[in-house]
Amino acid sequence: MNTLKILKYFLIIITGNFLISCSKDDNPIIENELNGLKLVTTLSNTTHKVELYTLNGKLQTGFNNIFFQIKNTDGTTIDNATASWIPEMNMMSMKHSCPYSPISKAKNSTSTYTGFVVFQMAGSESEYWDLSLNYSINGKDYTVKDRISVVEANRRVVESFQGSDGKRYILAMVEPTAPKVAINDMKAVLYRMDGMMNFPVVDDYKIVIDPRMPGMANHSSPNNTDLVQGTDKMYQGKLSLTMTGYWKINLQLFDAIGTVIKGEKVTETNEGSSIYFELEF
Amino acid sequence: MVLWSGVGFSQTDTTRRQDSLRSEQLQEVIVISQRNLKDNTTKPLATLDHYLEKSGMVNMIRRGSYAWEPYLNGMATERSVITIDGMRIYAACTDKMDPITSYVEVTNLARATIHNGSTSSTGGSTIAGTLDLVRKKGSFGQSALNGMAFTGFETNNKQKIVGGSLNYSNPKFFSDVDFTIRDAGNYRAGGGQEIQYSQFTKYNISAQAGYKIQEHQQIEASLIYDKAVDVGYPALPMDVSLAKALIGSVSYTRHHISPLIYQWQTKVYYNDVTHVMDDTKRPNVPIRMDMPGWSKTAGFYSMLQGTSNRHDWKANLSGHYNKSLAEMTMFSNTPNEKDMFMLTWPGVQTYYGDLFIEDKYALSDRWNAAFSAGLAVHHNNIDNQFGLQSLRIFYPEMPGSKIRLLKRLSASVRHDATNWSYTFGAAYGERAPSVSEGYGFYLFNSFDRFDYIGNPDMRNEKSTSVNASLAYQKAAFTAKISGSYFHIDDYILGRPKNGLSVMTIGAYGVKVYEQLNYAAILNTSIDLGYQVTKEFLWTGQLGYRRGTGENGLLLPLMQPLTYNSAVTFSRKSFFADASINGSSSHKRYNPEFGEKGLPSYAIFNLSLANRFKFNGAQALTLKTGVENLFDRNYTTFADWNRIPRIGRNFFINLIWNF
Numbered sequence: 001m002n003t004l005k006i007l008k009y010f011l012i013i014i015t016g017n018f019l020i021s022c023s024k025d026d027n028p029i030i031e032n033e034l035n036g037l038k039l040v041t042t043l044s045n046t047t048h049k050v051e052l053y054t055l056n057g058k059l060q061t062g063f064n065n066i067f068f069q070i071k072n073t074d075g076t077t078i079d080n081a082t083a084s085w086i087p088e089m090n091m092m093s094m095k096h097s098c099p100y101s102p103i104s105k106a107k108n109s110t111s112t113y114t115g116f117v118v119f120q121m122a123g124s125e126s127e128y129w130d131l132s133l134n135y136s137i138n139g140k141d142y143t144v145k146d147r148i149s150v151v152e153a154n155r156r157v158v159e160s161f162q163g164s165d166g167k168r169y170i171l172a173m174v175e176p177t178a179p180k181v182a183i184n185d186m187k188a189v190l191y192r193m194d195g196m197m198n199f200p201v202v203d204d205y206k207i208v209i210d211p212r213m214p215g216m217a218n219h220s221s222p223n224n225t226d227l228v229q230g231t232d233k234m235y236q237g238k239l240s241l242t243m244t245g246y247w248k249i250n251l252q253l254f255d256a257i258g259t260v261i262k263g264e265k266v267t268e269t270n271e272g273s274s275i276y277f278e279l280e281f
Numbered sequence: 282m283v284l285w286s287g288v289g290f291s292q293t294d295t296t297r298r299q300d301s302l303r304s305e306q307l308q309e310v311i312v313i314s315q316r317n318l319k320d321n322t323t324k325p326l327a328t329l330d331h332y333l334e335k336s337g338m339v340n341m342i343r344r345g346s347y348a349w350e351p352y353l354n355g356m357a358t359e360r361s362v363i364t365i366d367g368m369r370i371y372a373a374c375t376d377k378m379d380p381i382t383s384y385v386e387v388t389n390l391a392r393a394t395i396h397n398g399s400t401s402s403t404g405g406s407t408i409a410g411t412l413d414l415v416r417k418k419g420s421f422g423q424s425a426l427n428g429m430a431f432t433g434f435e436t437n438n439k440q441k442i443v444g445g446s447l448n449y450s451n452p453k454f455f456s457d458v459d460f461t462i463r464d465a466g467n468y469r470a471g472g473g474q475e476i477q478y479s480q481f482t483k484y485n486i487s488a489q490a491g492y493k494i495q496e497h498q499q500i501e502a503s504l505i506y507d508k509a510v511d512v513g514y515p516a517l518p519m520d521v522s523l524a525k526a527l528i529g530s531v532s533y534t535r536h537h538i539s540p541l542i543y544q545w546q547t548k549v550y551y552n553d554v555t556h557v558m559d560d561t562k563r564p565n566v567p568i569r570m571d572m573p574g575w576s577k578t579a580g581f582y583s584m585l586q587g588t589s590n591r592h593d594w595k596a597n598l599s600g601h602y603n604k605s606l607a608e609m610t611m612f613s614n615t616p617n618e619k620d621m622f623m624l625t626w627p628g629v630q631t632y633y634g635d636l637f638i639e640d641k642y643a644l645s646d647r648w649n650a651a652f653s654a655g656l657a658v659h660h661n662n663i664d665n666q667f668g669l670q671s672l673r674i675f676y677p678e679m680p681g682s683k684i685r686l687l688k689r690l691s692a693s694v695r696h697d698a699t700n701w702s703y704t705f706g707a708a709y710g711e712r713a714p715s716v717s718e719g720y721g722f723y724l725f726n727s728f729d730r731f732d733y734i735g736n737p738d739m740r741n742e743k744s745t746s747v748n749a750s751l752a753y754q755k756a757a758f759t760a761k762i763s764g765s766y767f768h769i770d771d772y773i774l775g776r777p778k779n780g781l782s783v784m785t786i787g788a789y790g791v792k793v794y795e796q797l798n799y800a801a802i803l804n805t806s807i808d809l810g811y812q813v814t815k816e817f818l819w820t821g822q823l824g825y826r827r828g829t830g831e832n833g834l835l836l837p838l839m840q841p842l843t844y845n846s847a848v849t850f851s852r853k854s855f856f857a858d859a860s861i862n863g864s865s866s867h868k869r870y871n872p873e874f875g876e877k878g879l880p881s882y883a884i885f886n887l888s889l890a891n892r893f894k895f896n897g898a899q900a901l902t903l904k905t906g907v908e909n910l911f912d913r914n915y916t917t918f919a920d921w922n923r924i925p926r927i928g929r930n931f932f933i934n935l936i937w938n939f
Contacts, residue, residue, distance in 0.1 A: 240674045
């Protein structure tokens, strides 16, 4: 009787362990790779489905970190593709693109690809964005192109403007994505618009920041560091936020020789700059 | 003022010495509540603040009718150690709206004992001195039940006071319970001007019990629950919806352990303070905000007291842990915008351990000396990551914790001659910065209208002080001159810092705590008494303080020349007094701290009292009087934002003992 019982429990434990280890092995990579991401949309052609993901499941004005997976019709993922993309705005009278990065494999993943796109405006019914994705698998080229919905971000996170040098610029905030009452790392990207489809990175400029709380008589914070270009070509600095709530980060853009390209200093009489980012947390 | 004998051990603490002359002059004792309220206090049901204000060593800084801040020797509460029966309590308000003294009632207390500098500083390391509020408590004795019921009314602010106490004793057990309720409306300043937001309501209940385990061994437990609601602070931009404290302790005492050790007492205690500042009653504010604060303290002390031959010594080991947290939430005027939240006290933990020894030595019949030394370990730790990151905006490299060693030392001599007696003492003490001074985050001071930022890198503040007193008594005449001088190195003070943006809407700027190389404070007082006839007694007091920092900086809230003169008449159970108190004009003020000059003033007061005896021990005491008889509109150096004091006020106190 006793031996039977022991045997029974022994078996239960063994099978239990086996089941647990089995379920662990089930598609582990895919789940981990897309952990924390939300599906935005699926672009399809006859051979593949391309699933686009972002952190919040939306594409919005400003800087968007986009992840995607290319899947065969049977749902298996492709892990040896090379890809490039072109976002395009279809306006009533013309077409233009926006700043975007090349595509690479996402960190620590086998089948997820990533890159970023900076949308300088939102789409609408009549004027919309589409995304062309060109990819090749084992030497064979494919294309998928479809409309994507780009919504206006809740707060201003991108500025598109003409500088004092007559050129057009696009400046977008990358970080902080989760601001804290602390000294936050701040990151931004700066591009020049050379024609409708060409957006080169602008080097060696400086972005002066002045965070303010308009609801608190324009309270500001100490120990901010202006943004200068880092090794990854992005502009990096430090942003102090002394409390939660709504912050307006007033910006001034200077070129390599210190000429003001855009933006005004905040003073007693000037409440804010003409270019700024917003944060609310 | 009545001075108590502090020398030697007396089993009965009611042996009150009438002559203030021969008592130990290094300590000052304010009698708050005798068990039978037989004393000659003009207004026995006055708040504790009024009792403390009578001491020459204390100034009460007033932000409204309620919770005045006791300044010892001209110094703010950070520089003194205030305890209740030896228990450490940390206030929970970032704006000093709840000093420890606001969480007790006169019915809870027997007396307040004040020491200069680090003399007799059993409570902990200090700069200015120590103030211990001593609980009133029963004693073992013949089986008896007695009690007291009282009520009072004050016309000016319609203050209603109701309370009572019950005391039971038998040879092995005693217990006391008491409660007090006060409810006051707005007061009117002299001339009739109503001072908005000066109302308050306070409930206090306390209980105490003692049990004699065997001869010379007893345990005691004590509990105080104090709750104030709807407290207005007319001098401040915010009021208090709730200030609540639970203060509890258990102690074990053993007497006559050996011929050399007469008492060993060990106490463990815990207190929990909640303070909620809000501005919901104020119609016009730039922005709505809530500022709640919490402070929890747990501690112990274990004290040995002994005597041998000419020595009377004491050794005290104590320790406590506190956590102070305060937050601020501002509600945006723009709809749908997120609340603005910050930690104004970033969850600061204080661990404190202390060893203190004291020896009083009788050199001869006329010469006495006393020495004391203490060593404390003080450890601050910021427990809250949100708070630590907030402070690192100002101090990116700051560590999350800091350990300090605090030393103190004192020595004094006393000489008693036939008519003369004098004392001389010297003391050295150190303190750590307070929670606000070290770690405060945008604390608004409504007097100088600056936001204050703490500074975690400061050194210990160090005080070297001397004090002396000279007393004379002959026949019906008594006189006492006393003074103390504090030289404080690394004096902690908020100074304006350019380039920082204010947080509080309408603030003038931001101050960051820094350290002056030194500051010096002089305190002087004269007490006079003359028994004119058997019935008539005249008493007079004069006080003056002077505080100066490096480069001639005038320290704020320093008492100008103030005086008090009273004639009392007593015959049998009847008592009457007429008094005048006033001050010279206030000229040594500093606008950097929001101060303004003030004219001189004089206030007249009258009171009458009678005690009616009934069969047995029953008695009814009736006290009535008028304060500020001529309804003078006046303001003193101790009034925050120069709000005027209360105008003419009639009061009546009724106390029934049974």
